[in-house]
Amino acid sequence: MNKLNIITPDEIDFSAYLRETEPKQRVKPAAEYVAELIERLGRPVVNPGQPLPWAKARPYFRFRPGEVTLWAGVNGHGKSLMTGFVSLDLLAARQRVCIASFEMKPHSTIGRMLRQWCGYSPDEFQGHPEGIRAMRDLYEQFGGATDKHLWFYDQQGSVSSDQMVSVARYCAKELGIQHLFIDSLMKCVRGTDDYNAQKNFVDELTAIARDYSTHIHLVHHIRKLENELKKPDKTDVKGAGEITDMVDNVLLVWRNKSDETTRKPVDPDAALICCKQRHGEWEGGINLWFDRASQQYLEASGAATIDFAQRFA
Numbered sequence: 001m002n003k004l005n006i007i008t009p010d011e012i013d014f015s016a017y018l019r020e021t022e023p024k025q026r027v028k029p030a031a032e033y034v035a036e037l038i039e040r041l042g043r044p045v046v047n048p049g050q051p052l053p054w055a056k057a058r059p060y061f062r063f064r065p066g067e068v069t070l071w072a073g074v075n076g077h078g079k080s081l082m083t084g085f086v087s088l089d090l091l092a093a094r095q096r097v098c099i100a101s102f103e104m105k106p107h108s109t110i111g112r113m114l115r116q117w118c119g120y121s122p123d124e125f126q127g128h129p130e131g132i133r134a135m136r137d138l139y140e141q142f143g144g145a146t147d148k149h150l151w152f153y154d155q156q157g158s159v160s161s162d163q164m165v166s167v168a169r170y171c172a173k174e175l176g177i178q179h180l181f182i183d184s185l186m187k188c189v190r191g192t193d194d195y196n197a198q199k200n201f202v203d204e205l206t207a208i209a210r211d212y213s214t215h216i217h218l219v220h221h222i223r224k225l226e227n228e229l230k231k232p233d234k235t236d237v238k239g240a241g242e243i244t245d246m247v248d249n250v251l252l253v254w255r256n257k258s259d260e261t262t263r264k265p266v267d268p269d270a271a272l273i274c275c276k277q278r279h280g281e282w283e284g285g286i287n288l289w290f291d292r293a294s295q296q297y298l299e300a301s302g303a304a305t306i307d308f309a310q311r312f313a
Contacts, residue, residue, distance in 0.1 A: 005151040006106050007098075007167070014166035017173065049215070050179075052272075053089035053306065054299040060282035061249075061274055063090070063179065065213040068206050070244065072220045072237050073253035074228065078270060078290075079219050080104070082253050083181055084113050085297055086217075090179050091149055092311040098151040098177045100167065102159060102187035106152035112295065114142050117308040119294040145312035151175060157187070161201040164188045168205060172212035184219040185239070195240035202246050218247070228257045231285070234275040250276035265301045 049062030063069060073079045080101065087097050101109055115121060118138055153167055164182065171177035182188065182205075189197045202218070209216045220243070222236040231254050234244050244250050252273040256263070268287035275283060288297040294305045 005148070006154045007151060007171075008154045009163070012170065014163060014170060017166040017169040018162055050090055050093055050095060053086060053297075054286060054288070056299050057272075057286050060284070061277060061280060063215045063217075064248075064279060065178070065215060066210045067248035067279070068202070068209050068216045068218060068246075069249040069251060070218050070220055070237070070247045071251050071253060072222050073232070073255075074222055074225065077253050077255040079253045080183055081112070081295060082270075082272070082297060083183065083217060083219060084109065085116055085295075087150075087179065087181060088113055088116055088308055089306075091146055092308055094149065095178045096149050096151075096176055097179045097181070098153060098171045098175065099181045099183070100153035100155065100159075100164070101181070101183045102156055103183065105156065106154055109152070110142070114138060116295050117142055117145075117312075119296070119305045119307065119309075121293050141309065145309070151177065158190060159188055161188045161197060161204070165201070165204045165208070168208050168216065169212070172208060172214040177214055179215050179217060181217045182219065184221065185243075186221065192239070195242075198240045199242045199246070202243050206246055206248075222252070231271060231273060233273075244276060247276070248278040249274070268301075270297060 049064035049067075051058040051063075052061050071079050071083055080103075084099075087099060090097055099106075099109060151171070153171075159167075168180055168182075171180050185198065185201070186192065189201050191197060205216050205218065208214070221238050222232050223238055225232060225236065232252050234250055234252075236252075237244055237250070252275060254271045254273060256267065256269050256271075258267070269290040270288045271285050272288060273285040277283060286299070288299060289301050289303065290296075291298055291305055296305050298305065
């Protein structure tokens, strides 16, 4: 495997991972489950999974092992930018993450994540000889901090749903990936109106997440709203209605497209709306403010950016 932990389609025979070949592993006597329940007696109750990056949302939501989260929003509202920010927070918690982005090369994704990681724009170094050395140091620090924890599936354009299912199973089974980001569903199912293919693909992902106790993050689009200032809801998600039924969590990303020159500091730049959480009680939304220099989403106007470099230390 190369230094950037990039998985390429011609590197591995993914066909071996298309279908689970050992169903007997999932057929167990009830006594095994009873024994596990007895073993848990008296243990403190632990809230499993990883929280969202923002303190105000941490008590209410978790990315639990064995679940699938659908990230949906209007095109251009910052879904990929937000999932990249969330992936950094997961990496800071020493979670193993793999990103499969079919619209951005791994190098471009890393460049954007580096900006969120260090907290400022690399453009500040343009034209300065010392800046090149400083950037090299930052890349080396980032590479060292995420080594053996951050992986990429290098495939642009589109991929068959069977291939993506194979990659997901490989990542979970062989690499021990705890969070797999797939950006996006429509790049894995070619027909926008092929609802059966969409349902089958999401069904496969939910089975993989459950069987391997990994968490799969699936990016998707919502229908174009009559007014972009309107916040979406679950019914606006494109495609088969069963998609939102099958996944465990639905998070909607909304960007405030009102005139920024007249917007007040108290007005948020974005919102994250939880409209489904199967194993949690909270549904609602949090307002977020976007810091352009770092490209981080902050939980309050004027809040300090997250020092990821310090958290990784």
